[in-house]
Structure formats: structure tokens, C-alpha cells
Amino acid sequence: MAAMAKHAENERFTYADYLTWPDGERWELIDGEAYCMSPAPGSKHQDVSRELFVIIAQYLKGKPCKVYSAPYDVRLPENAATSDNYIETVVQPDIVVVCDRSKLDDRGCKGAPDLVIEILSPSTSKMDLQDKFFLYQRVGVKEYWLVHPSDKTVMVFRLNNQGEYGRADMFAGDDKVSVPLLGELIIDLKDVFLE
Secondary structure: OOOEEOOOOOOOOOHHHHOOOOOOOOEEEEOOEEEEOOOOOOHHHHHHHHHHHHHHHHHHOOOOOEEEEOOOOEEOOOOOOOOOOOOOOEEOOOEEEEOOHHHEEOOEEEOOOOEEEEEOOOOOHHHHHHHHHHHHHHHOOOEEEEEEOOOOEEEEEEEOOOOOEOOOEEEEOOOEEEEHHHOOEEEEHHHOOOO
């Protein structure tokens, strides 16, 4: 099942609307359009997410940046002063790293995280590859990873000086991925793609 819009395309929603929807359902808003994020991710997706999260969390212990995993709301307002009634984009990336703690509150993150990792699933891959790619680029997410659990590949997009993602750095199998954004972190993919 693909991520589907909740209502007709011309109907727009805000974060205030989103807060009224049932807790048992996962939704995302992109530019006011609602997407149901069901069904839940499968085991392989969860395994990869867990391993990446643990590696990053252990590395960041005692450092200023914080890592969070879905479900975790990332509100992307047009500007920092935008109230919930006007925020039309809220996403729940698989993993986010936020280094500017002023963006954190009890509801999640308000503003662009430094790093976003999306783990591709059949139901969300088109959205992750297209809609979220351009969204994260537009709002200034410094680094965007697309992880394909079945192929055991990682595409890393880094924001360049023009505010665009250049060509992806590609990693596979037992490659090591350095994350200079976070200092000296190096992620060995053989520790991520466990059998």
C-alpha cells in the first residue's frame, strides 16, 4: 500500500489539525497535504533503523547533538515564528539528528534537523526519493540519507554551497560511511546490514 493522501488534494491541513487525529495512526503533512504512513515498517526496515540509531546514539553520548527515531515529529514551518495553526509540514523521518537544541521542545523538533535518514519501504520509497528529497533540500537539511535495506545500499546527499543536494555518495555492502557533519563518526555498513 502506498502512502496515501487522507482527503482530496485541494484540502489543506496544518499541524493543529494533525494534533487532533487518532494516536494509533501515523500521518505526515507535506505542504498541507496529509499522508497516511501505514502499514508499519517490516522487520528488515526495523533492524536497519535500530542498528543505525544505536551506532549514532552511542557516538553522540556526551556531545551536543541529539538523535531521535520515528515516531518523532519534525515540524518544518516557513519561518521560526510560525504557530501550529499555520505549520503545513510535519514529517516523521526514521532517524533525525539535531545539533541546535533551540529547535527541540516537548513536541519534537521545530526547524530543519542537521541529518535525516529515511529507510526505504515499498509503501514510502517514492515519497522519500522525490517529495522528501526536495522538501529536505528546500528547508536546509544538511545531510539526507536514503537507506535501502534489501539492496544493502546507502545514498548520502549533502547540501552544497548553493543550497542544493549534489550527486549522492553511494555506499554498499561493507563500505564505511564517514559523517563529518558529526565529527569523526564512521559507520561500518556491515554493522548496519546484519543478516
